[in-house]
Amino acid sequence: MMQANPPLKFLDENALDFQDHRRQGMTDFDRLVADVVDQDLCLQCGVCVGICPVACLEMRGEEHPLPALVQGRECVDCTLCVRACPREHEYLEEYSIKLFGRAPTPDELAGAVKETYGGHMTDRRIWKSAAGGGLISGLSIYLLESGRVDGVIMCGMSETEPWKVIPRIVRNRDEMLANTSSHYVTVPINQILQQIRLEPHKKYALVGSGCHINGIRNAQFAPDPGPEMVKQIIFTMGLMCGGNRVPGYTLQLLRDMGINEPREVTKFSFRGGAGSSAIAALKNGEVRGTLGHFGSDIRRLDPLYESGGCTLCIDFFANLADITIGDYMQKMSIAFVRSDLGVEVMHGAIEKGYVDVDPTIYDFDGNRHDRIRHNVKKRVTFTLIDDRKRKELPHPDYGASYRDPSSYWRSEFDRRFFLLLRWLAKQRWFRAFYTRLPVRLQWGFGVVWASRQLFAGETWPNWSGLFGKITSGKKTEITDQVLDKVLERQRKTRDKRAQAVSRS
Ligand SMILES: Cc1cc2nc3c(=O)[nH]c(=O)nc-3n(C[C@H](O)[C@H](O)[C@H](O)COP(=O)(O)OP(=O)(O)OC[C@H]3O[C@@H](n4cnc5c(N)ncnc54)[C@H](O)[C@@H]3O)c2cc1C
Ligand code: SF4
Ligand code: SF4
Ligand code: SF4
Numbered sequence: 001m002m003q004a005n006p007p008l009k010f011l012d013e014n015a016l017d018f019q020d021h022r023r024q025g026m027t028d029f030d031r032l033v034a035d036v037v038d039q040d041l042c043l044q045c046g047v048c049v050g051i052c053p054v055a056c057l058e059m060r061g062e063e064h065p066l067p068a069l070v071q072g073r074e075c076v077d078c079t080l081c082v083r084a085c086p087r088e089h090e091y092l093e094e095y096s097i098k099l100f101g102r103a104p105t106p107d108e109l110a111g112a113v114k115e116t117y118g119g120h121m122t123d124r125r126i127w128k129s130a131a132g133g134g135l136i137s138g139l140s141i142y143l144l145e146s147g148r149v150d151g152v153i154m155c156g157m158s159e160t161e162p163w164k165v166i167p168r169i170v171r172n173r174d175e176m177l178a179n180t181s182s183h184y185v186t187v188p189i190n191q192i193l194q195q196i197r198l199e200p201h202k203k204y205a206l207v208g209s210g211c212h213i214n215g216i217r218n219a220q221f222a223p224d225p226g227p228e229m230v231k232q233i234i235f236t237m238g239l240m241c242g243g244n245r246v247p248g249y250t251l252q253l254l255r256d257m258g259i260n261e262p263r264e265v266t267k268f269s270f271r272g273g274a275g276s277s278a279i280a281a282l283k284n285g286e287v288r289g290t291l292g293h294f295g296s297d298i299r300r301l302d303p304l305y306e307s308g309g310c311t312l313c314i315d316f317f318a319n320l321a322d323i324t325i326g327d328y329m330q331k332m333s334i335a336f337v338r339s340d341l342g343v344e345v346m347h348g349a350i351e352k353g354y355v356d357v358d359p360t361i362y363d364f365d366g367n368r369h370d371r372i373r374h375n376v377k378k379r380v381t382f383t384l385i386d387d388r389k390r391k392e393l394p395h396p397d398y399g400a401s402y403r404d405p406s407s408y409w410r411s412e413f414d415r416r417f418f419l420l421l422r423w424l425a426k427q428r429w430f431r432a433f434y435t436r437l438p439v440r441l442q443w444g445f446g447v448v449w450a451s452r453q454l455f456a457g458e459t460w461p462n463w464s465g466l467f468g469k470i471t472s473g474k475k476t477e478i479t480d481q482v483l484d485k486v487l488e489r490q491r492k493t494r495d496k497r498a499q500a501v502s503r504s
Helices: 028-037 047-051 080-084 092-100 124-129 135-145 173-179 189-196 210-220 228-232 248-256 294-305 340-351 368-390 412-425 428-435 439-444 446-453 463-467 480-503
Strands: 057-060 066-069 115-121 151-157 165-170 204-208 233-239 265-269 279-282 287-289 323-329 332-337 355-359
Touching: 028 066, 028 080, 047 057, 047 080, 047 189, 047 210, 080 210, 092 210, 115 124, 115 135, 115 340, 115 480, 124 135, 124 173, 124 480, 135 151, 135 173, 135 204, 135 233, 135 323, 135 332, 135 340, 135 355, 151 173, 151 189, 151 265, 165 173, 165 189, 189 204, 189 210, 189 228, 204 210, 210 228, 210 233, 228 233, 233 340, 248 265, 248 294, 248 428, 294 412, 294 428, 294 439, 323 340, 323 480, 332 340, 340 355, 368 412, 412 428
Parallel strands: 151 204, 204 233, 233 323
Antiparallel strands: 057 066, 115 332, 115 355, 151 165, 265 279, 279 287, 323 332
């Protein structure tokens, strides 16, 4: 077994004043609600629920689940949930020094990276259903089968309510097959801490977005005596994450398919349909899909359903994960390895044949999509934080990474117009009106599209949405032939790169 991360001191103890709210008769959880939940800053990571020593919290709600007190239980003012919440504080640079020995330079968008790889997992059965190259699944199976961990904490579709995504612990290859792929709604993965504390001798890896990892890091760095169960998480894998939506997004996709009663659904996938559209199987044997490809659906609904916490997130690259994985090209993954443990795990998985990867140079200009997503994310976040500061509203503290948002905008008019669009997208009446428009019109509709993409160097409005190809309801099979073509494309890319290197 590997050793757990060494216990570290909480870094900015002074930033958290626990006396003010107590003087006003509030509990620590009341403070979390006032600072985060009531301010629409919660990103549903679940760490507050998972970490509570008296298990007095739960996630409550269907469309937009939020932490709430379990009826009949009381907060005992232990401060842990406030300390761990990634919306109360997020110390990307400071923790990077503690974990990986250095802070990233301003040019290192992906954090303090030691090694970068591009490639895929080798078990084709799982690779076919994975989000990209299945590197997360491949590395997870290696961690399990080499006995390094007893389980991998991640998320998957619920068996009893198949339109919902729930946290779970995967313990073997078959369970991995059932839980692979990306699910495009927020999931309180970290609430699973309540479960792992029951078996304190077991060790785990955790897969999550930046926010999940940051919540775990806050808890791991809490002052002694910190919560014991977070030391059971000895390895973390992060997803590159451009933004996320509350579970109400899934219900809207179902309504768009004409399914008003989710209980009719027997299977749901966010990207299983033609053109990577969402697809649902019904009890009566019918299979229905949304009109359009995944990108269009994300874009037409994003500003309406985007979690408030996600709009204030800068952590596209899950900067505090031992390894972060993203999409490199279709069915291929990119991996950023940051810690010594990450290097050891990646090398072990390569050697034992779990993954087939090449060291690669990640070219941000070549991967324009990621650069834009990263920049849009920061632009949106710092502009909204600045707006909250001006209105004296609570906001996350990114310490040294805070940047003057006016530098992102050509004029004050642009900034104000953007804020107006964001406001509009959050109004209930607007959501009701907009979601009744024909889907094609929603794709091309400038206001919603623009509220995220405006001035980011992308087309506006989404003309391809208005006039582009419509797909619906057909399942897309990833076959061996598809994977063979992906490998052929990868081989050509490798050859070109090798030629370029030998010429230079
Ligand atoms: C909301 C969201 C936004 C993303 N945005 C981008 C992006 O802009 N650019 C990019 O390159 N990649 C993005 N990704 C990551 C990408 O979709 C793949 O998940 C990643 O490349 C891993 O691929 P893989 O084939 O190795 O994963 P797999 O082997 O298929 O494993 C996927 C893993 O992701 C976990 N997972 C699925 N959904 C969630 C979720 N909602 N929250 C936390 N964990 C989850 C699963 O539990 C599983 O362990 C995003 C993922 C999500 C969930
Ligand atoms: S973690 Fe501690 S402070 Fe938070 S709700 Fe539970 S008892 Fe209260
Ligand atoms: S962001 Fe996470 S820790 Fe903070 S209130 Fe929401 S669920 Fe709890
Ligand atoms: S956008 Fe940020 S807060 Fe939201 S799910 Fe992704 S990493 Fe978490």
